[in-house]
Amino acid sequence: MKSFWSITLATLTKDIRLEWRSKDALNAMLFFSLLVVVIFMFSFDPLAEESRHIVGGLVWVAFLFASVVALNQTWARELRNQVLDGYRVSPAPATALFVAKVLGNFVFVILLEALMTPLFVIFYNLRVLGPAWQLIPMALLGTWALVVNGTFFAAMSIRTRSRELMLPLLLFPVSIPAVLGMVAGTTSILTGENPAHFYIVLLLTYDVVFTTACIGLFDTVLQAE
Amino acid sequence: MKKAFPILAVLTALFLAYAFYQAMFIAPTDFAQGDVYRIIYYHVPSAWTAFLLFFINFIASVQYLASAKPSSQRAVKWIVITVGIVGFIAPFIPQVKQLLPTGMYPSSVATTALILVGLYFLIGKYFPGPALDVLALTAAEVGVVFCTIVLVTGPIWARPVWGIWWAPGDIRLTSTLVLWLIYVSYLVLRRFSDSAQTQKLAAVLAVFGALDVPLVYFSIWFFRTQHPQPVIGGGGSMDPRMLHVLLISWMAFLCFAFLVCWSRFQLEKLRREVEEAEALESLMEPGNPAAQTSKARVPLIRGPQ
Numbered sequence: 001m002k003s004f005w006s007i008t009l010a011t012l013t014k015d016i017r018l019e020w021r022s023k024d025a026l027n028a029m030l031f032f033s034l035l036v037v038v039i040f041m042f043s044f045d046p047l048a049e050e051s052r053h054i055v056g057g058l059v060w061v062a063f064l065f066a067s068v069v070a071l072n073q074t075w076a077r078e079l080r081n082q083v084l085d086g087y088r089v090s091p092a093p094a095t096a097l098f099v100a101k102v103l104g105n106f107v108f109v110i111l112l113e114a115l116m117t118p119l120f121v122i123f124y125n126l127r128v129l130g131p132a133w134q135l136i137p138m139a140l141l142g143t144w145a146l147v148v149n150g151t152f153f154a155a156m157s158i159r160t161r162s163r164e165l166m167l168p169l170l171l172f173p174v175s176i177p178a179v180l181g182m183v184a185g186t187t188s189i190l191t192g193e194n195p196a197h198f199y200i201v202l203l204l205t206y207d208v209v210f211t212t213a214c215i216g217l218f219d220t221v222l223q224a225e
Numbered sequence: 226m227k228k229a230f231p232i233l234a235v236l237t238a239l240f241l242a243y244a245f246y247q248a249m250f251i252a253p254t255d256f257a258q259g260d261v262y263r264i265i266y267y268h269v270p271s272a273w274t275a276f277l278l279f280f281i282n283f284i285a286s287v288q289y290l291a292s293a294k295p296s297s298q299r300a301v302k303w304i305v306i307t308v309g310i311v312g313f314i315a316p317f318i319p320q321v322k323q324l325l326p327t328g329m330y331p332s333s334v335a336t337t338a339l340i341l342v343g344l345y346f347l348i349g350k351y352f353p354g355p356a357l358d359v360l361a362l363t364a365a366e367v368g369v370v371f372c373t374i375v376l377v378t379g380p381i382w383a384r385p386v387w388g389i390w391w392a393p394g395d396i397r398l399t400s401t402l403v404l405w406l407i408y409v410s411y412l413v414l415r416r417f418s419d420s421a422q423t424q425k426l427a428a429v430l431a432v433f434g435a436l437d438v439p440l441v442y443f444s445i446w447f448f449r450t451q452h453p454q455p456v457i458g459g460g461g462s463m464d465p466r467m468l469h470v471l472l473i474s475w476m477a478f479l480c481f482a483f484l485v486c487w488s489r490f491q492l493e494k495l496r497r498e499v500e501e502a503e504a505l506e507s508l509m510e511p512g513n514p515a516a517q518t519s520k521a522r523v524p525l526i527r528g529p530q
Contacts, residue, residue, distance in 0.1 A: 160418035224422040
C-alpha cells in the first residue's frame with residue numbers, strides 16, 4: 001500500500017508543479033468562468049430576489065463548462081513523449097495514476113470555485129437565506145462528482161478521433177443527476193425555502209457509486225487495446 | 226436467415242396490423258380522455274421495448290467486460306446469482322412487501338428478478354466473445370429508435386390531456402429523456418472511435434449509464450416533490466380490455482424489435498467479417514514480406530448461419 005500512495009503522491013506533485021509553472025488550465029478556467037458570469041449578467045439582469053433562484057444554476061453551469069478545460073488537459077499532457085505508454089508498461093498500479101489525476105483536478109476546480117464565488121456574490125448581490133455552511137459540503141461533493149467522472153471520461157475520450165469534442169458529450173449525460181443535485185441543492189440553500197439534506201445525500205451516493213465504478217474499471221480503459 | 230426472414234417479416238406485419246386494429250377499433254374509449262388516449266398503445270409498448278433493449282445492452286456489456294478474465298467472469302457470475310436470489314426472496318419479506326407500489330404483486334417481482342437473471346445466462350451462452358459486443362451495439366441502436374418513439378409520442382399525448390407539451394418534473398418523461406441522452410452518447414462514442422479499443426470503451430460507458438439510471442430516477446423524484454406540478458395521471462387501475470390490447474400491442478412491438486435487431490445483428494457481423502478478411506488480405510499482398518512465407522489464401526470465412 002505504501003507504494004500505491006507514493007506513486008499517487010509523486011504524480012500529484014508533478015501535476016501541481018506543472019500547473020504552477022505554466023498556469024495554463026487555471027488561467028483558462030478562470031477567464032472562461034468570468035466570461036460566463038458577465039454574459040449571464042447581461043442576458044438576465046436579475047433583481048436580488050430573482051438571482052437567488054437562478055444563481056445556483058449559473059454557478060454550476062459555469063463551473064461545469066470551465067472544468068472541462070482542465071479535464072481535457074489532464075491526459076492530453078501525458079500523450080506527449082509517450083508518457084501514457086510508459087505508464088502502461090510500468091508495474092505501477094493504474095488506479096494510483098487515476099487517483100492522482102482526480103485529486104489534481106479536484107484541487108484545480110476547488111481553487112477556481114474559491115476564486116469565482118466572491119465574484120458571483122458581487123455581481124448578483126447575493127445574500128444566503130438558508131444555512132450557508134451547507135454550501136461547503138455541497139461544493140466539495142459536487143466538485144468531486146464532476147471531477148471523478150470527468151477524469152475517467154477524459155481518459156476514454158483521449159482514445160477517440162476528436163478528443164476535445166468527445167469529453168462533454170460523454171460526461172454531461174451521465175452527470176445529469178449530479179448536476180440536478182448541485183443546482184437544486186444550492187438553490188434551496190440560497191433561498192432557504194427547502195432543506196438541502198436530500199441533495200447532499202444524493203451527491204454522496206453519486207460520488208460513492210461512481211468513484212467505485214471508476215476505480216474498478218480504470219484499468220480496463222487504460223489497457224484497452 | 227434468407228428463408229426465415231421474409232416469413233417472419235410478413236407474420237410481424239400481420240401481427241402489427243392486428244394490434245393496430247385492436248387498438249383503434251376494439252379497445253373501449255377512455256371515459257376521461259376520449260380517443261386521444263389510444264396513443265398509449267404505441268407509447269407504452271415502445272417504452273417497454275426500449276427499456277428491455279437497454280437492459281440487454283447492459284447485460285451484454287457486463288458479459289463482454291467480464292469475459293476478458295476468467296476470474297472476473299466467475300465473480301460476476303456469483304454476483305448475478307446473489308442478486309437473483311435476493312430479488313426472488315426479498316419481495317416476500319413483509320417489510321419489503323409494503324414498499325411495493327399497489328397493484329404490484331410480490332410473486333410478479335420475484336418472477337421478473339428470475340427472468341432477468343436468466344437473461345444474463347442465456348445471453349452469455351448464445352453470444353460468445355465478440356458476438357456479445359455486436360449484440361450490445363444492436364440493442365443500443367434499436368433501443369434508441371424505440372426510445373425516440375416514446376419521446377415523440379409523449380408530448381403529442383400530453384398536449385391535449387395535460388395542456389402542456391412537456392412536464393419538466395414528470396418523472397417518467399424526464400428519466401426517459403436522460404436515458405435517451407445516455408444511449409445517444411454511447412452511439413456517438415462508437416461512431417467517433419474506430420480503433421480496436423472501441424468495444425471495451427463502449428462497454429464501460431454502458432455500465433456507467435446503467436449505474437446512472439436509478440440515480441436519475443431518485444433525483445427527479447425528489448426534485449418533483451419540491452416543485453409545484455400540474456396534476457398528472459395518478460395511477461388507477463386499467464380496464465382489463467384495455468390492458469389486453471396493450472399487451473397484444475406490446476407483443477407485436479417485441480416481434481418487430483426482434484426482427485429489426487436480428488437483421489441488424491447479421492449485418493454488423495457480416496461487416497466485421499468483411500473487415501477482418503480485408504485486413505488479412507492486405508497482409509497477404511505480394512509486396513508484404515509476410516506473404517512470402519505463407520501461400521495460404523484467405524477465403525471470406527462464413528460460419529453456418
